[in-house]
Amino acid sequence: MPKKQIFTRYKNHDIRVDNTWYSGAELYVNDERMDKTEQLLALNPAEALLSTTITTDEGVETIEVFMLALLTVKIQIHANGQLIAGENFNSFYS
Numbered sequence: 001m002p003k004k005q006i007f008t009r010y011k012n013h014d015i016r017v018d019n020t021w022y023s024g025a026e027l028y029v030n031d032e033r034m035d036k037t038e039q040l041l042a043l044n045p046a047e048a049l050l051s052t053t054i055t056t057d058e059g060v061e062t063i064e065v066f067m068l069a070l071l072t073v074k075i076q077i078h079a080n081g082q083l084i085a086g087e088n089f090n091s092f093y094s
Contacts, residue, residue: 002020002021003018003019003020004018004019004020004073004075005017005018005019006075006077006085006086006087007085008077008084008085010054010063010079010084010085011054011056011057011058011061011079012056013029013030013054013056014028014029014030014031015027015028015029015063015077015084015085016028016031017050017065017075017077019067019069019073019075021040022040023038024036024037024038024039024040025037025039025049025050025065025067025075026050027050027051027052027063027065029052029054029063034050034052034063035050035051035052035065036050037049037050040069041069041070042067042068042069042070043068043069043070045066045067045068045089046066047066048064048065048066048078049065049066049067050064050065051063051064051065061079061080062079062080062081063077063078063079064077064078064081065077065078066078066086066089068089074086074087074088074089075087076089
């Protein structure tokens with residue numbers, strides 16, 4: 001089964017998104033699963049499909065995962081609304 005992963009380290013937290021064609025996507029923080037979706041298609045780049053919060057030295061921060069998935073999959077990870085890892089959605093339809 002094809003699997004796509006995006007990794008980043010953000011403020012001493014290891015953040016990973018795993019996506020498979022048949023099982024949906026999962027969000028992990030420090031190897032602990034924090035959220036899961038079984039949604040296989042994602043066509044709205046403004047809708048977060050996965051989310052959680054983490055505690056940093058600055059306080060509680062929101063982690064959100066945005067995806068575009070049709071024939072290919074593009075994944076972005078945001079922290080408090082700012083892109084911290086992932087791919088450019090502008091090239092999804094080109």
